[in-house]
Amino acid sequence: MARTTGSHSEITGPRIRAAALRLFARHGYAAVSMRQIATEVGVQAGALYNYTADKQSLLFSLMRGHMDELLAAHAALGQGGTPTDRLERFTRFHISFHTDRPEAVFISYMELRSLEPENFRIIEALRREYEDALESILRDGMAGGAFTIADPKIATLAVIAMLTGVNTWYRSAGRLSLDEVEQVYWDMVHRSVTG
Amino acid sequence: MARTTGSHSEITGPRIRAAALRLFARHGYAAVSMRQIATEVGVQAGALYNYTADKQSLLFSLMRGHMDELLAAHAALGQGGTPTDRLERFTRFHISFHTDRPEAVFISYMELRSLEPENFRIIEALRREYEDALESILRDGMAGGAFTIADPKIATLAVIAMLTGVNTWYRSAGRLSLDEVEQVYWDMVHRSVTG
DNA sequence: CTTTGATCTGAACGGCTGTTCAGTTATCAG
DNA sequence: CTGATAACTGAACAGCCGTTCAGATCAAAG
Structure with a gap:
């Protein structure tokens, strides 16, 4: 009990x-x-x-929790389909997940410098894991001829930066619905990796 | 004297x-x-x-100086050429200007919340001015048929977010030269706004 | 009821904060 | 050299910081 x-x-x-x-x-x-x-x-x-235990642990716990949630939710997306399907799923997932918890996202990007070195390394490794998932999709698409990408590493970071940027302006009561936003970004992402 | x-x-x-x-x-x-x-x-x-005068004024002065420099350098770029030319110029300019002063860029994005309301409004207006310059290019390109863009406002923010993201990883001693980086991003930007 | 122990208070610790200012120092004009 | 004044020091101000801890409080178990 x-x-x-x-x-x-x-x-x-x-x-x-x-x-x-x-x-x-x-x-x-x-x-x-x-x-x-x-x-x-x-x-x-x-x-x-x-x-x-202290203020630092509180920050780290919030960031760690956010990254764990992100990776778990992404893992639940599944791996099936063509690279194009997977890229669309990733794009829509990233936008909806991030716009749903703007504060945690904000902290996890802005307060990296407030983490003690050990904690920083842990969070950065988790972020890298997430980036690698996108990079795999892009590489698979290149190998299969679906995507034309000069540098998959850069493309990965460019796509993530573009998508995360949604959080700087998106408000759920705004001009566009979340679905419309996802559609606009998916169009841009798709075109940016295809000839 | x-x-x-x-x-x-x-x-x-x-x-x-x-x-x-x-x-x-x-x-x-x-x-x-x-x-x-x-x-x-x-x-x-x-x-x-x-x-x-005080700590806040020091921060504001740094941010204000950065934004003034940005707008002055951008104005010196010139307005001539097709929308595609202008977009390429903007893309290359944004990357080279921002990678050249990563600390000022970092502060100007991250410390907006540390500004007192009056100072915040001033910096935000300057940033808006810069964004509007890009939006004009995109709208001109749409009108002339060079670009296909679902929502020019969103496209503006998406492009800027993507380009500014370079600062999170670019190092001048890195794998790619600045010119190569500009080329990769210009390809992606160009494709993202054209069918 | 009493007992138990998780929860919380309130005060205290040493140390750091932004800012002010009387007084000292350093540099240049004449 | 003298006189003037910009530049700087060093101490002080009130106030907040993260953290600790003995003791009060409170809800559930027996």
Whole structure:
């Protein structure tokens, strides 16, 4: 039987993570104090240390969680179909996944420099894993003649940069629906890798 | 005759800006203290205030200077030629200008949230001005039939995001020369806006 | 009820923050 | 040289920082 004596941890824990996510995204890791996070949760600063070893671990945990989610969701996409099919799936997945959690995405890109070296290496390895998945699609498409790409490494980074850029302007209440946005980007991505 | 009594300001001033640029880019605005900047320059913290009203003004001045340089350099590019010519010029210009000053670029994108509202509005207006220049090229190309673009606004942001992404990986001692990089990106940009 | 232990408070720790300013130093004009 | 003044120092200001911890609080188990 689970220990539940005097336990609020299943409420407070997630609330701390949510508050930290929002504040880090809005003001930046260095600009946010533990006291601000605590105030947002309605608790004293000391209480945060029941849930995280220190401020750095809280940041790392948020980023690690985001990357794990990203890779898990991508793995669930499946590998079937032609390279063109797979590239379209990747494009649409990237856009919908990223626009769905803008704060986590923002933090995971902007706060890399706030990570201690060991933590940085871990996050970067996960990011590389994701990039490699796209690069494989492009290479397969080149091998099969579906894509014409001068440099698959650069093309990978160029496509990801282009797609992630959606987050800088997309709002769900905006002019275009998510599906329309996906369509526009898929057209551009597709054309950029085909003669 | 210029006042020069006891003057080191023409040496110290630029050194402060250079140190601030490097430190802000590396660690982030909020994470860098005035004392760190001063130490880098070899001066006490108080001396910085002969050159900037406060820390915020120092950041804003760096960003404003960068955006002014960007717009001036872009204006010097000229407007002649077909939309395709102009798009190629824009693409190559954007890459070479941005890879040439990675720290200023980094700050100008990442530290927008560190600007006070009034300063933010000014920088954002300058950025919009630059984006509008690209959008004009795309619209002219659509009107003339050279480009096929579903949504010129989105295409503008997509192209800029893709091009600015070069800064995340480009190193002048890397595998590809700047000219090769420009060529690869120009191919992708060109194809992404043409059927 | 009492007991138990997870949860949280509130105060304290040393240290760093941006900024100000009286006083010192260094450079140049005359 | 003297006088002027730009440039800089060094100390001080009030306030916030991340983190720790003894003690209070509270919900569930027995």
